[in-house]
Amino acid sequence: MKYSIPKFWRRKEGYYQIILTKCRECGKVAFFTYVRCPYCGSSNVELVKSCGRGVVEEFTISYNRVEEGEEYLPKIIAIVRLNEGVRVVGELVDIDLSEVKEGVEVEAVLRRFSSDDPHGLIYYGLKFAPVIKGA
Amino acid sequence: MEVSEVYVINSALIKIDRHFNKGYKELANEVVSEVISKSGIESIDLVVVSNMLSDCILDQLDISTILMQNLGMTKVRTLRVETGESSGLAALEAAWMAIKSGAAENVLVIGVEKVTEYPTYKINKVYGKVLDYEVEFIRNITPPDYAALVMKAYLKKYGLKREDLIMWPVKMHDNACRNAYAQLSFGITPEKVLTSMVISDPIHLLDTFPLGDGAAALLLTSGKAVSNVAAEPVKVVYVDSAVSAQFHLREDLTRLPATAVLASRLKEKFGDKVFTEAAIELHDSYSIYAYIILEELGLAERGKAYEIVSELEFVNVSGGLKARGHPFGATGVYQVAELHKLVTEGFAGRKFDGKYAIAHSMSGPDYNARVALLQKLA
Amino acid sequence: MFRVLCVPRPESLTGIVGWGVYIPRQRVKADEIASLWGFEKTLPKALWIEEKAVASVDEDTVTMGWYAAKVAIERGNVDPELIGAVFVGTESKPYAVKPSATIIADALGISKKKLSTDMEFACRAGGEGIRLAIALVASGTIKYGLAIGSDTAQASPGDVLELTASSGAAAYLIGPAEESVAQFEGVVTYVTDTPDFWRREGSKYPTHGEIFTGEPAYFHHIMSAVKMLFDELGLAPSDFDYAVFHQPNGKFPLQVGKKLGFPKEKILPGIVTPWIGNTYNGSALIGLAKVLEQAKPGDRILVATFGSGAGSDAFSIVVRDGIGERVGRGPKVEDLLKRKKYVSYAQYAKSRRLYIRNIG
Numbered sequence: 001m002k003y004s005i006p007k008f009w010r011r012k013e014g015y016y017q018i019i020l021t022k023c024r025e026c027g028k029v030a031f032f033t034y035v036r037c038p039y040c041g042s043s044n045v046e047l048v049k050s051c052g053r054g055v056v057e058e059f060t061i062s063y064n065r066v067e068e069g070e071e072y073l074p075k076i077i078a079i080v081r082l083n084e085g086v087r088v089v090g091e092l093v094d095i096d097l098s099e100v101k102e103g104v105e106v107e108a109v110l111r112r113f114s115s116d117d118p119h120g121l122i123y124y125g126l127k128f129a130p131v132i133k134g135a
Numbered sequence: 136m137e138v139s140e141v142y143v144i145n146s147a148l149i150k151i152d153r154h155f156n157k158g159y160k161e162l163a164n165e166v167v168s169e170v171i172s173k174s175g176i177e178s179i180d181l182v183v184v185s186n187m188l189s190d191c192i193l194d195q196l197d198i199s200t201i202l203m204q205n206l207g208m209t210k211v212r213t214l215r216v217e218t219g220e221s222s223g224l225a226a227l228e229a230a231w232m233a234i235k236s237g238a239a240e241n242v243l244v245i246g247v248e249k250v251t252e253y254p255t256y257k258i259n260k261v262y263g264k265v266l267d268y269e270v271e272f273i274r275n276i277t278p279p280d281y282a283a284l285v286m287k288a289y290l291k292k293y294g295l296k297r298e299d300l301i302m303w304p305v306k307m308h309d310n311a312c313r314n315a316y317a318q319l320s321f322g323i324t325p326e327k328v329l330t331s332m333v334i335s336d337p338i339h340l341l342d343t344f345p346l347g348d349g350a351a352a353l354l355l356t357s358g359k360a361v362s363n364v365a366a367e368p369v370k371v372v373y374v375d376s377a378v379s380a381q382f383h384l385r386e387d388l389t390r391l392p393a394t395a396v397l398a399s400r401l402k403e404k405f406g407d408k409v410f411t412e413a414a415i416e417l418h419d420s421y422s423i424y425a426y427i428i429l430e431e432l433g434l435a436e437r438g439k440a441y442e443i444v445s446e447l448e449f450v451n452v453s454g455g456l457k458a459r460g461h462p463f464g465a466t467g468v469y470q471v472a473e474l475h476k477l478v479t480e481g482f483a484g485r486k487f488d489g490k491y492a493i494a495h496s497m498s499g500p501d502y503n504a505r506v507a508l509l510q511k512l513a
Numbered sequence: 514m515f516r517v518l519c520v521p522r523p524e525s526l527t528g529i530v531g532w533g534v535y536i537p538r539q540r541v542k543a544d545e546i547a548s549l550w551g552f553e554k555t556l557p558k559a560l561w562i563e564e565k566a567v568a569s570v571d572e573d574t575v576t577m578g579w580y581a582a583k584v585a586i587e588r589g590n591v592d593p594e595l596i597g598a599v600f601v602g603t604e605s606k607p608y609a610v611k612p613s614a615t616i617i618a619d620a621l622g623i624s625k626k627k628l629s630t631d632m633e634f635a636c637r638a639g640g641e642g643i644r645l646a647i648a649l650v651a652s653g654t655i656k657y658g659l660a661i662g663s664d665t666a667q668a669s670p671g672d673v674l675e676l677t678a679s680s681g682a683a684a685y686l687i688g689p690a691e692e693s694v695a696q697f698e699g700v701v702t703y704v705t706d707t708p709d710f711w712r713r714e715g716s717k718y719p720t721h722g723e724i725f726t727g728e729p730a731y732f733h734h735i736m737s738a739v740k741m742l743f744d745e746l747g748l749a750p751s752d753f754d755y756a757v758f759h760q761p762n763g764k765f766p767l768q769v770g771k772k773l774g775f776p777k778e779k780i781l782p783g784i785v786t787p788w789i790g791n792t793y794n795g796s797a798l799i800g801l802a803k804v805l806e807q808a809k810p811g812d813r814i815l816v817a818t819f820g821s822g823a824g825s826d827a828f829s830i831v832v833r834d835g836i837g838e839r840v841g842r843g844p845k846v847e848d849l850l851k852r853k854k855y856v857s858y859a860q861y862a863k864s865r866r867l868y869i870r871n872i873g
Contacts, residue, residue, distance in 0.1 A: 007269070008273075011269055012619065013619075014269075015273075015274075016619060016620035017620070017622065030383075030384055031383050031384075032270050032383075038380060038381065038384055039380070039384070049622075058284050058287050058288060058291075058388075059284075059287075060280050060283035060284055060287065060335045060336050060337075060338075061333075061335070061336045062277070062279065062280050062283065062334070062335035062336070063332075063333055063334060063335070064259060064277050064279050064280065064334050064335055065255065065256040065259060066256060066259045066260045066263060066275075066277055067256045067257045067259070067260040068260070068872070069260075069275060070256065071570050071863065071866075071870075072275065072570060072571060075275060077275070077276055077280040077283075077284070077335070079284060079383070087383050087384070087386075088383055089271070089274075089276055089281075089284075089382060089383045090274055090276075091274065091275050091276075093569065093571065094538050094569070096854065109576070109580060110575070110576045110579040110580070110620050111569075111571040111572060111576050112570075112571040112572070112573065112576065113273055113274055113275060113571075114273075114275070117872045118872060122573075122575075122607055122608070123273065124575060124576065124616060124620065125273070125274060127274075127571070132844040132848060132849065132852060133844065133848045133851075133852065134841075134843065134844035134845050134848040
């Protein structure tokens with residue numbers, strides 16, 4: 001068991017869905033679940049779900065080899081502007097390296113972030129993929 | 136209550152290298168022995184050890200205690216400081232605060248990192264932990280990915296081509312050729328930058344630091360004690376640090392918010408020319424960060440830092456993280472040791488006679504930034 | 514006798530409220546597999562297998578089932594909190610012990626008050642999941658039930674099975690007939706102990722009886738179930754507009770349909786295996802989705818699953834008004850069939866972890 005079980009388990013909602021922290025004080029919205037507004041520090045925050053759709057604003061194709069991440073290479077890390085206007089950085093999958101460009105419409109898809117092979121947990125979470133035509 | 140002044144009275148460093156035949160204890164011992172000898176300091180009150188990855192790489196917690204046990208220094212106060220890649224300057228910050236407050240008079244700062252104990256892919260993994268594990272690293276985002284996104288945003292914002300940003304590594308390698316302690320003391324051509332391996336496009340291997348082991352040490356003392364020592368003391372005028380918002384919360388990726396805060400605070404306290412009159416060691420973990428740091432410090436106009444790289448005489452004389460090397464937790468201590476030498480006995484074939492020397496360090500994409508302002512006594 | 518005729522079949526109280534399919538983007542050509550392992554070059558054509566879908570390295574039964582289920586819920590426009598059962602039929606569970614269904618359900622925000630389990634019956638557990646969901650909805654135990662069939666089918670490299678064993682998923686949201694766009698008219702299941710295909714605990718790949726998987730297994734069970742359904746409902750092949758069968762390859766469904774008296778034209782609309790391979794628990798259910806996406810209100814569809822070991826569920830489904838509008842709420846099977854990227858055998862082997870690597 002390489003990774004902590006509760007560490008992943010307690011955050012799974014934030015990995016399985018795109019959750020935004022909305023500040024009732026400053027009005028700003030941030031990707032991920034924060035206990036306080038990361039902009040103003042207010043604890044008067046609420047968590048809201050994103051629709052999981054957005055557009056690629058920027059991306060990098062990465063060959064950076066990280067232990068236990070080798071089989072996912074090359075990977076694409078993209079900045080996605082969600083329809084809610086909030087930025088999120090995540091992996092972009094199901095697209096050819098030559099097809100990645102700004103403006104690609106994407107949706108959040110459940111994938112394996114990594115897996116603690118061969119005996120440990122599989123870490124599922126949302127990545128982004130081009131919206132399937134008709135979806 | 137009168138606050139103490141803080142002085143660096145001696146510094147020591149070893150060549151950053153793949154020291155396969157030496158452990159962290161041997162590396163630390165070399166710089167500690169050197170920095171204490173001939174210092175004139177009789178007793179040390181506090182030892183601050185900077186190290187980023189002992190838990191991950193060395194399977195060692197409480198490295199400061201273990202190190203003191205191994206160096207025969209069991210009666211001294213000691214603590215380890217870790218703030219990611221900027222740990223070295225954080226150790227200086229802790230030491231500076233201890234002396235300023237009067238809690239200590241003589242403080243030894245040790246920066247040590249044994250990086251080459253594992254292959255690169257394993258080090259890449261533990262290095263990635265400087266990001267927010269729960270938000271970023273678990274989602275397979277690593278530091279060079281962010282540097283790549285910053286570089287692309289920068290190129291786009293200023294309408295530049297990738298080829299416009301190739302002189303930084305060339306300059307750093309050139310500087311490192313004169314630094315006997317640098318890991319990569321060889322020159323490179325501009326063409327070589329873009330033909331080197333891609334890490335995260337458009338970041339190439341030659342845009343980033345090599346992995347190497349290093350150790351550096353500083354001996355600090357209070358104003359009261361400084362008159363008793365023979366060496367040429369350099370005053371630690373100010374040490375400051377700040378934290379910036381996480382990457383995905385930044386609308387303008389071409390800015391480094393924590394570094395910007397420190398730059399304005401330092402200018403407010405010491406005048407607008409504080410950076411232009413200083414020799415500087417800055418944190419060029421990825422070359423794009425060097426250009427932006429130059430802009431944040433006011434040394435270059437926004438989007439034009441690349442035009443002034445060749446004119447930078449006393450910026451990263453060491454060769455920077457790029458070519459001197461970046462033994463993570465030791466790097467900030469290296470920077471201060473290099474600046475200390477640069478303004479006293481001379482360093483890397485040069486001597487600086489200007490007013491200030493400034494070390495700038497940061498972790499990840501400016502997740503935290505730290506600066507130390509040094510001044511040679513007239 | 515009079516009484517039996519008057520009481521409606523419980524399944525007729527239920528129908529398909531939403532459905533969704535997932536087919537991974539990668540395809541490897543059957544010719545390449547055949548050529549690599551030295552199969553005679555006419556074999557793929559004889560089996561009618563052209564290419565198969567290959568899940569990416571970060572995809573598995575859970576991730577594919579999640580996508581299909583997400584689309585099913587969107588098509589049904591149902592509050593996930595009202596779904597009272599989630600069943601995942603699979604023979605490629607990412608965890609040997611630990612339900613896939615709970616991961617999918619949590620990731621989709623489905624009610625915690627639910628029945629939820631993974632089911633294994635080779636390729637027909639998804640079909641049995643639909644039967645269970647029907648029973649639960651018909652009995653009033655739950656309002657909606659989600660039945661998913663999802664597999665990253667394993668095949669020993671070089672086994673003839675490797676030409677077809679592929680990856681994909683289908684999900685069906687079962688609910689009250691009046692909310693559905695396709696009503697269950699009748700459902701029967703026929704199962705026996707027939708060892709045509711199995712995988713032992715700890716084995717990485719299944720073993721099969723090759724020719725024995727045909728007559729005594731696939732054909733016998735499907736035909737028995739379908740004939741039972743015809744008898745109980747008093748229907749004949751001519752009453753159906755479409756017939757969808759489990760598709761271990763492209764050839765078997767046409768053969769079994771012919772034996773049952775269906776013309777090719779009623780079977781071809783539901784054929785998907787030649788282009789995506791045998792998605793195991795997804796196989797007949799993806800075929801059904803493809804048919805639903807072209808059917809008109811009033812059309813009657815026969816679906817017969819098959820799972821080795823062995824058994825078959827036969828469903829008679831009558832399409833209702835509103836089907837067309839619901840088709841448009843998500844990606845169609847046709848969209849997923851067109852979305853493809855050819856990969857080499859090497860890329861397929863990497864994606865499906867056929868290589869031995871030093872890990873851990």
